[in-house]
Amino acid sequence: MALRVGVVGGGQLARMMIAPAVELGVELRVLAEDEGMSAALAATAVGDYRDAETVLAFAREVDVLTFDHEHVPQEVLAAVADAGIPVHPGAAALRFAQDKLEMRARLAELGMPQPDWAAVSGTDELQAFIDAHGGRAVVKTPRGGYDGKGVRVVSAATEAEDWFAALAEDARGGQLLVEELVDFTRELAQQVARRPSGETAVYPVVQTLQRDGVCAEVVAPAPHAGARLIEVAAQVGTAIASGLGVTGMLAVELFETTDDRILVNELAMRPHNSGHWTQDGAVTGQFEQHLRAVLDLPLGDPSPRHPWSAMVNILGGPRTDALTDRFPAAMDEHPAAKIHTYGKAPRPGRKVGHVNCAGDDLDDVVYQARAAAAFFAD
Amino acid sequence: MALRVGVVGGGQLARMMIAPAVELGVELRVLAEDEGMSAALAATAVGDYRDAETVLAFAREVDVLTFDHEHVPQEVLAAVADAGIPVHPGAAALRFAQDKLEMRARLAELGMPQPDWAAVSGTDELQAFIDAHGGRAVVKTPRGGYDGKGVRVVSAATEAEDWFAALAEDARGGQLLVEELVDFTRELAQQVARRPSGETAVYPVVQTLQRDGVCAEVVAPAPHAGARLIEVAAQVGTAIASGLGVTGMLAVELFETTDDRILVNELAMRPHNSGHWTQDGAVTGQFEQHLRAVLDLPLGDPSPRHPWSAMVNILGGPRTDALTDRFPAAMDEHPAAKIHTYGKAPRPGRKVGHVNCAGDDLDDVVYQARAAAAFFAD
Numbered sequence: 001m002a003l004r005v006g007v008v009g010g011g012q013l014a015r016m017m018i019a020p021a022v023e024l025g026v027e028l029r030v031l032a033e034d035e036g037m038s039a040a041l042a043a044t045a046v047g048d049y050r051d052a053e054t055v056l057a058f059a060r061e062v063d064v065l066t067f068d069h070e071h072v073p074q075e076v077l078a079a080v081a082d083a084g085i086p087v088h089p090g091a092a093a094l095r096f097a098q099d100k101l102e103m104r105a106r107l108a109e110l111g112m113p114q115p116d117w118a119a120v121s122g123t124d125e126l127q128a129f130i131d132a133h134g135g136r137a138v139v140k141t142p143r144g145g146y147d148g149k150g151v152r153v154v155s156a157a158t159e160a161e162d163w164f165a166a167l168a169e170d171a172r173g174g175q176l177l178v179e180e181l182v183d184f185t186r187e188l189a190q191q192v193a194r195r196p197s198g199e200t201a202v203y204p205v206v207q208t209l210q211r212d213g214v215c216a217e218v219v220a221p222a223p224h225a226g227a228r229l230i231e232v233a234a235q236v237g238t239a240i241a242s243g244l245g246v247t248g249m250l251a252v253e254l255f256e257t258t259d260d261r262i263l264v265n266e267l268a269m270r271p272h273n274s275g276h277w278t279q280d281g282a283v284t285g286q287f288e289q290h291l292r293a294v295l296d297l298p299l300g301d302p303s304p305r306h307p308w309s310a311m312v313n314i315l316g317g318p319r320t321d322a323l324t325d326r327f328p329a330a331m332d333e334h335p336a337a338k339i340h341t342y343g344k345a346p347r348p349g350r351k352v353g354h355v356n357c358a359g360d361d362l363d364d365v366v367y368q369a370r371a372a373a374a375f376f377a378d
Numbered sequence: 379m380a381l382r383v384g385v386v387g388g389g390q391l392a393r394m395m396i397a398p399a400v401e402l403g404v405e406l407r408v409l410a411e412d413e414g415m416s417a418a419l420a421a422t423a424v425g426d427y428r429d430a431e432t433v434l435a436f437a438r439e440v441d442v443l444t445f446d447h448e449h450v451p452q453e454v455l456a457a458v459a460d461a462g463i464p465v466h467p468g469a470a471a472l473r474f475a476q477d478k479l480e481m482r483a484r485l486a487e488l489g490m491p492q493p494d495w496a497a498v499s500g501t502d503e504l505q506a507f508i509d510a511h512g513g514r515a516v517v518k519t520p521r522g523g524y525d526g527k528g529v530r531v532v533s534a535a536t537e538a539e540d541w542f543a544a545l546a547e548d549a550r551g552g553q554l555l556v557e558e559l560v561d562f563t564r565e566l567a568q569q570v571a572r573r574p575s576g577e578t579a580v581y582p583v584v585q586t587l588q589r590d591g592v593c594a595e596v597v598a599p600a601p602h603a604g605a606r607l608i609e610v611a612a613q614v615g616t617a618i619a620s621g622l623g624v625t626g627m628l629a630v631e632l633f634e635t636t637d638d639r640i641l642v643n644e645l646a647m648r649p650h651n652s653g654h655w656t657q658d659g660a661v662t663g664q665f666e667q668h669l670r671a672v673l674d675l676p677l678g679d680p681s682p683r684h685p686w687s688a689m690v691n692i693l694g695g696p697r698t699d700a701l702t703d704r705f706p707a708a709m710d711e712h713p714a715a716k717i718h719t720y721g722k723a724p725r726p727g728r729k730v731g732h733v734n735c736a737g738d739d740l741d742d743v744v745y746q747a748r749a750a751a752a753f754f755a756d
Contacts, residue, residue, distance in 0.1 A: 018397070019396070019401055022419060023657070024702075024718070024719065025702060025719030025721055284714075298710040300709070303714070305684065327402075335579075335676065336681070338401075340401050341403030342403065
């Protein structure tokens with residue numbers, strides 16, 4: 001009997017688990033939100049991940065349940081766990097990925113380096129935080145944000161009035177998260193895989209470049225990273241994985257500050273855009289590693305295969321033709337570029353693919369990845 | 379509209395096209411011989427590849443037709459081509475992979491280095507060849523052989539009497555192929571990709587180790603390969619690809635003789651066991667390259683990613699448990715090993731998976747691949 005992994009969500013992260021699952025010989029089953037999604041090839045069910053019956057029926061046919069996203073409600077996760085089906089990451093860990101206030105509070109308990117933050121219940125509290133932090137701050141809705149959504153830089157509390165109003169209407173009530181606006185030199189990401197038995201595998205810390213709140217480029221490992229940075233990032237990643245009980249892939253988004261500190265920005269408990277380079281640049285890609293971790297198999301070697309790797313996202317994509325129509329020109333110019341597309345219709349700003357390049361020369365690797373990805377622009 | 383590649387045959391070669399197809403964003407469709415085959419995930423049809431109607435109906439839904447094996451009859455290939463559907467490799471090239479006598483004759487026309495050979499119609503002619511070549515020779519049925527089947531080392535013509543008898547009953551009639559028994563130091567393989575427009579990509583020549591006529595191990599590139607060997611192998615591979623009009627992946631199995639010559643042993647016009655190392659060891663794996671070639675897309679960089687790669691087949695597999703039951707032990711000991719399994723039931727001698735390792739040290743790479751594969755033995 002093949003090992004069966006069930007993935008809730010049919011997006012590109014589920015899709016990119018297909019290749020390593022087929023190669024290992026693991027049966028991947030996907031509960032997709034809709035027909036024709038990115039991971040359609042492996043979709044064995046279509047249904048609403050917020051419906052416990054739907055998820056439970058899907059989960060009963062697999063050895064372990066995992067996710068393409070962190071949005072499955074706690075009560076649904078509980079129903080699956082109550083049925084005795086392994087869920088990785090588990091509900092207790094996912095809580096910290098689902099609610100940024102809980103995440104901040106827990107990271108504080110763990111002594112992790114973070115931006116100054118507070119839970120604010122109204123504009124007065126928010127304004128007080130802004131005033132105490134140089135007149136600007138970042139306000140975040142604790143739940144439901146991604147790719148820059150639910151994040152707002154404000155200089156007056158009135159700019160978040162609509163969010164407070166929305167919270168007041170939410171049965172869960174609650175607060176907004178406010179954080180100091182960090183003066184950072186660059187953004188980094190640390191990936192760690194952790195299996196239920198506790199083993200962890202630490203990827204090299206990478207440099208990420210966001211545009212409009214969306215990941216645009218990643219360079220691995222992070223250039224000009226000293227031994228201290230590498231060590232601190234790995235320690236923070238491992239401490240969070242263990243402290244939060246994460247199983248599967250964890251990505252910790254980090255700020256490197258102008259005064260040389262590392263601060264935790266966001267968490268993702270799943271394969272993450274900052275790790276797409278590992279598909280072609282690491283001995284064990286993050287998607288294979290996630291499958292191994294959630295199956296509680298020994299983790300693979302996370303070492304880079306090449307001195308440098310670069311990943312450039314294809315955002316939006318061509319408006320009038322298909323991504324594959326650009327293959328001839330892109331491949332002709334860049335025979336070493338690894339082109340990945342997600343089977344998604346182009347739409348402005350949407351992640352529809354990415355390009356990985358790897359090699360010995362940092363500048364060349366970055367240039368090749370950018371130039372190849374540019375062939376897929378509108 | 380996604381590019382659609384149709385593969386006739388649902389074996390592990392079709393299966394291993396799934397991963398690069400998904401990553402590129404190419405739609406792979408497989409016409410499998412049966413339910414539950416190795417490439418079942420991509421199987422969109424089940425039917426007899428010897429039936430023109432079946433193959434034609436399948437082919438009408440794809441942009442190009444290609445193959446997991448070389449056994450599709452010429453009349454079926456002709457029917458697909460007549461319908462205006464691109465077929466790669468085409469019928470004219472496949473003829474030389476389907477009939478070893480035609481292959482030998484054509485390679486002779488091209489001036490390729492070969493063992494002495496002859497087409498023999500009966501035991502007298504065969505005995506004459508044996509006598510003229512030191513009392514031993516290799517007899518081969520021109521059609522239908524693979525993995526050592528249809529190949530016999532003989533020292534007397536009477537040892538092939540059953541094959542002559544079978545030929546006499548075959549409506550096509552015909553002859554047997556006899557070849558000198560080559561005194562070789564080792565076997566090599568040269569892979570070349572060629573697209574319809576003529577572009578070729580040449581992989582490094584590799585060393586292969588056969589056991590009982592079945593590929594057991596591959597080391598890439600071939601150790602102790604001098605510049606002349608590398609050049610000759612590449613020239614032979616490219617000349618055959620062009621001379622026979624091969625499109626897609628071509629593997630040329632070679633003997634390196636004790637007197638330092640390179641002789642062509644066999645051909646395969648598809649991804650080949652000697653190229654499985656490229657999945658983890660080359661910038662462009664042979665399965666991606668085959669898809670690019672048959673789609674007439676620019677070919678990918680065939681360069682190795684590491685100084686050394688080794689591939690060790692999992693032959694037979696465990697009798698009493700599943701391959702995946704061996705994952706914990708194998709992965710624990712060999713975190714850098716890339717384990718590939720084919721979703722096939724274990725059976726003595728059957729190819730059910732392989733292990734790839736890559737790195738800087740030849741001995742270590744070979745050791746790791748062998749040791750990891752050994753965990754899957756009976």
